[in-house]
């Protein structure tokens with residue numbers, strides 16, 4: 030079931046059915062971890078191949094370079110070895126296999142030169158000895174709005190969080206393709222290899238969808254300049270939204286067909302639709318059933334476009350895997366976790382049966398939840414809030430609505446932040462607020478200056494402050510409303526929860542203001 034649901038997710042994304050591989054993990058953090066672990070091992074594979082080729086006399090084998098040329102493996106310098114595209118790196122090992130010789134000898138030779146076996150310290154020492162050209166440490170590119178798990182993962186993999194390069198986002202909180210091009214230019218100049226670039230499909234805070242289609246173009250331009258990297262989609266939050274692009278037969282729908290009736294708004298916007306389709310160009314993806322898949326914890330998923338990447342993670346446990354070559358028997362070799370619950374796979378399998386991964390199933394659910402988020406956004410934006418100020422973030426790409434709050438009497442952004450903290454305390458479960466007494470739950474987050482910078486300018490202006498005032502306050506706190514209810518926009522059974530929420534919010538604002 031675990032492999033079957035992963036194959037269904039890969040088919041929704043558009044990875045080739047005969048090449049993909051994926052499985053379930055405990056959540057998005059572990060799924061992202063495995064993707065970067067594999068990306069890192071594929072990045073350094075040509076270096077291991079170079080060492081193995083010297084031992085085995087295979088230096089003449091040709092390697093495809095990102096600009097389309099082919100060169101003999103033994104003639105490549107370190108920069109070129111670290112800039113072989115992921116597929117070409119995996120093809121290289123196949124070519125070495127095809128060149129004859131004993132498979133076990135080849136794998137042992139590759140292993141002996143691999144980072145996985147040697148560890149960073151010994152590896153770096155050998156690179157300097159072999160190439161005499163120590164390059165700066167490899168980096169991982171993420172949008173500045175990326176989930177905090179990326180920092181943990183860089184710690185755990187020994188990459189170092191200092192090598193996490195944050196690419197600025199635009200005012201829609203999406204990775205800015207122009208800023209990515211500039212970052213690539215700088216890295217080429219510094220001869221700094223890029224292990225991976227992460228695009229986010231549904232940011233944790235705002236559900237913003239990076240323009241994957243435009244980032245794929247950036248990657249093509251980088252390749253022309255000789256810089257190659259693994260492209261990973263962190264679609265932990267928004268991955269299931271790709272289902273809106275598929276019809277019942279699994280074929281891609283046109284944008285016009287995918288449009289939902291969200292009048293007066295258009296949902297999804299064309300850029301978001303294009304981004305969801307372009308995810309098929311990535312090398313790996315994280316999609317969490319326990320987020321927009323509406324399945325209980327613990328269920329994350331990771332999928333690879335090219336199953337050969339998993340071989341670089343493989344470790345055998347002699348006490349396990351007695352089931353021969355079956356796909357099931359082998360799964361533990363390739364994944365980070367050991368024992369884990371089968372219930373998660375059963376839950377995802379069942380959900381995919383009931384709600385297919387296309388426009389009739391998950392697509393409809395997510396479309397309706399997103400329509401609800403748009404209706405809520407519109408209501409809050411247009412509401413009469415008296416002396417209060419509601420500064421909304423731009424309309425969401427998916428289903429999360431965020432807003433800051435202020436008051437005409439406030440003189441500093443800190444006062445606004447304190448009021449948001451009070452709204453959160455009053456509208457979330459805590460001491461004095463057991464769940465049954467709450468009609469609506471919100472969460473909160475902070476648009477920290479160092480992460481958002483000028484991308485938060487519109488919100489700051491909406492509160493009546495300057496960028497400088499917000500910079501010194503460290504950023505802006507916002508209330509975060511995650512709309513999971515597909516019936517919100519249609520005011521099912523005559524219950525208008527959008528009005529209900531606006532009323533509750535107004536009451537809370539007034540009572541908290543009185544208590545200050």
Ligand SMILES: Cc1ncc(COP(=O)(O)O)c(C=O)c1O
Pocket residue numbers: 055056057058059061176178229231232233263264265266317329
């Ligand atoms: C974009 C994104 N990536 C990764 C994660 C980590 O997922 P998990 O909490 O399941 O480990 C999250 C969690 O919210 C997320 O929003």
